[in-house]
Amino acid sequence: MVRGKGRRDRKAGTFGSVDQLPSGRYRAQYFGPDGRRYKAPTGFLTQGDARAWLSVVHAEIIRKAWQPPGLEVAEEVKLTFKEYAERWIKNRDLEDRTREDYQGWLDSHILPVLGEYPIGSIEEQEIREWYSKLRPGAPTLRARVYGLCSTIFNTALADKKIPVHRNPCRIKGAGSATRARVIRPATxxxxxxxxxxxxxxxxxxxxxxxxxxxxxxxxxxxxxxxxxxxxxxxxxxxxxxxxxxxxxxxxxxxxxxxxxxxxxxxxxxxxxxxxxxxxxxxxxxxxxxxxxxxxxxxxxxxxxxxxxxxxxxxxxxxxxxxxxxxxxxxxxxxxxxxxxxxxxxxxxLAALTGATLKELMERLGHSTPGAAMRYQHAAQDRDTAIAVALSKFVDPEVDTTATDNRRAQAASVHRQRPLGKSTRRRPRT
CATH class of the missing domain: 1.10.443.10 (Intergrase catalytic core)
Structure with a gap:
């Protein structure tokens, strides 16, 4: 029989392919979820036996239990996301309140959907489907839950004994959320x-x-x-x-x-x-x-x-x-x-006194500039004051107590200074 004839004769819609070898035995092969082609470890006497073996493999892929043949982590291959997440949160050095929040997010939002899957079988598509239904009306909670899920996968990825070859949480911007409520500081x-x-x-x-x-x-x-x-x-x-x-x-x-x-x-x-x-x-x-x-x-x-x-x-x-x-x-x-x-x-009020970002961080009790910057707001009428102050670089006599810039505009209109005849001293070179 011509090599590969069985693949050419394969019916549409069937999983994998079966072809007859010159020896008369049948070979079964398929493409796994990772995009690689895999072959059965042995030949089959009949085409039906080969198809039956492919059906078993296909069922494992459907229920997320499939693993690449030859993976030398027999005990950890069957580890579900729930089992690993519970191990992760138990061994993590967390504050009591943080531990409570993480456990609550796991129990309410993550484990009911992803908990029973082997952790190594979860793919990006499953994460996207889960995220699309994850509390769309609560952006802050949604970002925190997604961030927790991604962190667990990153830890598993670093653990060589866990069959995770890539973090499936790859949705850009999903781990951060804009502030849902615009804070207006009290006057x-x-x-x-x-x-x-x-x-x-x-x-x-x-x-x-x-x-x-x-x-x-x-x-x-x-x-x-x-x-x-x-x-x-x-x-x-x-x-x-x-x-x-x-x-x-x-x-x-x-x-x-x-x-x-x-x-x-x-x-x-x-x-x-x-x-x-x-x-x-x-x-x-x-x-x-x-x-x-x-x-x-x-x-x-x-x-x-x-x-x-x-x-x-x-x-x-x-x-x-x-x-x-x-x-x-x-x-x-x-x-x-x-x-x-x-x-x-x-x-x-502290910023208006001229406090630097470092000083504001110390006063607010923040260790990062980003956290302190969330507390920065533009004070009312400051933009007008800044605009008037900028005019002083051109006209030192501008009225900085004015609430608008009319005087600076009038001074610029009436100033008749020839080009190249500035009265300001040039800086020394």
Whole structure:
């Protein structure tokens, strides 16, 4: 028989090919998911036997159990994505809250779809199909879940014992998301209204969040010993995080050090806050160096929900409230400003003083410039002030206190200076 005759006679739609060798036996071969051609390890007496063997291989490919012949990792070949992910998260050095988030994302969004597949069989197409259905309305969560999945594959790729030859998470930009909510920093007028509307025991929280750029977890763990009035310093050394509880209604909180070295910092207190801090220490803080500055009514750490009830009312009084449809009988809405957003206000005010990026990073407690830059906003009317200041390079007599640039325009129109006759001194060469 002519070599290859069986391949030419193959019916359309069948998997693989069977051809008869000169010896009379039949050879089965196919193209695997990796694009390579593979042959059966032995010949077959009949064409039906060869087809039956190809059917078994085809079934393995369909159920994602196929592996390249001769792969010398027999134990790990059958390792599913779920088994490897659980091993990965168990051996990873993670903070408690981060571990909870990762486990929740795995259980809710990743394992129900990819968990039962052998980790080495998952391809880019499966990842794209999974990602297309992954919470389209929650871009931030979507990016974080995708990033976690990609990180797990990268670790498996570096492990030579795991049959992963390429990270299938190759969707460009899927691991990052633009900020879903545009933050509008509070003005000084809005801040004054909010502080006045808060109960007296919580007013200093809003002021320290703004002028010292402190986070909620850092504020609720501040103690009397962390305030140094003679030096006008607040020492940020700890923070409190809320963990998930298996008992309904029971909050589990953990005091921990900041995530990075930059988070542990000494923040200078603006002098105008000193009298308010003294009043707060006198009226609302118990004696003793370990007394909390902002404690719950019955003692212990202040719960976010307790503070939020007063915060929402204060934001509404300051006009920082987003109303819902007028037909809503309950007149519900939500605040468009959070306590954490006051850090943005503090960053803007600090930038206006001429602080450098490095100084802002230290004050905000960030270890990377990118994190600090997220808190940079253009202050109102600054663009006009910059434009007027630029005119001073041309006309030193321009009025920099003006709110527009009319005087600079008029000066340029009436200036009759011949070309090449500039009165400015040329720089020395």
């Amino acid at each position: 000084l007028g809005e801040l004054e209204t909010i502080v006045s509307a808060l109960p007296s025991r919580y007013r200093l929280m809003a002021l320290l969040a703004t002028w010292c750029a402190l986070r909620f977890g850092e504020l609720t763990e501040l103690r009397r010993k962390d305030i140094d009035l003679p030096r006008k310093k607040v020492y940020v050394r700890r923070g409190v995080v809320r963990l998930k509880s298996t008992v309904r209604g029971v909050a589990v909180r953990k005091v921990k050090a900041p995530k990075s070295e930059a988070g542990s910092r000494d923040v200078s207190i603006p002098p105008h806050l000193i009298p308010m801090i003294e009043d707060h220490l006198r009226d609302h803080v118990e004696a003793g160096p370990n007394a909390l500055l902002f404690s719950a009514v019955n003692g212990g750490h202040l719960a976010p929900s307790t503070f939020s009830r007063h915060w929402y009312k204060a934001c509404r009084s300051a006009g920082r409230w987003t109303a819902v449809e007028e037909s809503d009988p309950l007149d519900k809405g939500k605040a468009d400003l959070t306590l954490h957003d006051l850090r943005h206000t503090g960053a803007v």
